[in-house]
Amino acid sequence: MKNILLIMIFAFTYSLFAQSVDFSGYVRNYSGMLLGNGSNDFVILQNTFNLNIEKSFDNSAFQVNPMIYHDYSDSLTFRLREAYMDLYFDNFDLRVGKQQIVWGKADGVFITDIVSPKDLFQFLLPEFDEIRIGVEGAKFDYYIGNNTFEIVWLPVFAPTEYADPNSVWAVTPTFPTTPTFDYSKVRVQTSLENSEVFLKYSALTEYVDFEIMGGYMWDDDPTMFSSFAPDGTGGMNIVITPEHKRISLAGGSFSTTLGPLVLRGESAYYFGKYFNTSNPAVNQGVIEKDYIHYMIGTDFNLFDINFSMQFIQKVIMNYEEVIKPTPLFNDEFSNMITFLARYSIFNETLDLELFSYYDFEFDDALIRPRMLYDFSDSINLQFGANLFTGTEGMFGQYDKNDMIYGKIIYSF
């Protein structure tokens, strides 16, 4: 049986080769060691196989992108990042299947880039193409010159995926007492009325590139409704019922050059986001508010070093003090900056990079120095560190997760 299977796989692979199907991808060894809390635990010992299988015809194409992760506990995790087909017409394209969709001009933050949800199994540390989850749906693009009208229809809702509760990247929920969770409403039924729809108009011109977008979607993060139930001993238990709620947004982004500077901006207005309140006994512990999320940033080169800086702010409209602070929304105004510096030497065989997030509200940061070396055209070596500062907030909560890591990547 095993032999038959092998022969079938070989025959299938051979027939794909015979049709000039293109194979590319990488094999990666990734080792990470914790430095915080006096421990030197190897928190990551992982091997990854990423395979892109693609084929283009004159008026169509397909791509399948499976990824296999193997970790030190000898477990295998299979992810199908993308599997889609393209149909090309004179003035429009249609892409159907599981696909990653990326919008906006911001780097490392998600403002209008909300079509593909995030997989936070290792927080924000993986490469961004690994953080994004492919979504099942159809994307239609209509072109007039360098203007593009895009419609995305997603019949299947995919939420944010969080780290396993036993992982060092797990987010600890903060409730006054240990709650009971009721997951009966967390799933969004796959049906036509539960679809998500996104629209975008974008243009690429001599002077400025811009996007205008809107979306009617599900909040990727569930709202935590609270209620109370007898605990059987005469007391009351708090019951948390996670439920995804509808949310809509409108926004846009731009990018232009001003002499040596690239200027970028991105903004979105979110309608009807549910925030948790400090008192879980009132209104099921939630309150509905609109909020604005925006970024302004610039890229430039100085002394042969490429710099990129962004300021990001979230503003909760009609803010009320009852809103419970979280690492993502601490106050009426949440302010953050990102900083990137990259220097290439030895004919771009060695890159030195420093990327950092800093959150003003919690005075916490993630600092990521990294060295990348092209050992050959196919092999890239990386050595870096992820340093968390602060004691609370989005980054400070992982203060004990400082780590150093090394990667060997063979691309083919």
Next chain:
Amino acid sequence: MKNTKIISIAFTILLFASTSIFSQEATGLQIVENVYNRAAGDDMTSDLTMTLINSSGKERVRTIKQFSRDFGDIEKKIMFFVKPADVKNTSFMTWGYDEEGKDDDQWIYLPALKKTKRISSDSKSDYFMGSDFTYDDLGDRHPTQDTHIILREELLNGESCYVVESTPKDEDYMYSKTITWIIKDKWIGLKKDFYDEDEDLLKTLTVEKYEEIKGFLIINHTEMKNVQKDHKTTMELKNIKIDTGISKSKFSERMMTRGI
């Protein structure tokens, strides 16, 4: 627009080429303008292989499929990176303008990020893909940006050449001067020396091969050697196709993301 210019200049050259008057009266600027305006067809498709060779002889190879088209006052170019594997499907698009002082528009599509990013064309002194060519070396530097003087006339590789020294008007330009050997009547820069800010020789560009395709002289093999770093890059163009009528829509974000 550029073709009209090219035709009129070519006609002028034809009128005067058979006499010695041109060579007596030609200025450095005229000679460099002839190189700048040398006809190369309205559009071109080619496969570019770039080989980077370090001082110990270790080679790195980059392969690119490129398309360019002259739209009159705008020249558009799109490049699709084929090798090495880690940059496969990356694409790079440039819109260059005849208008003096107007910077190029440039975009790069990064397939891993699935994002098209506008980049500044101000970084012309950056080296292209780790090669010995800067972005400026690869582009068409407008002749009026430099002051040109004819140093002498001499034979190089059996070709009769003008030797022209070009000094940038912008003192902050990355080269203090260049010296170019330009083949008379063909208007091809056969060799070019680049001098650094200290006026020391930095790099030498040599044309290894050129050929006539559809009546146009096309340079298809060059070598840039950085004499200070003992590092060199060869560029070879293959499968060159001229005037095939590349569609206007080829130079768009749609094509950048779709790939070759």
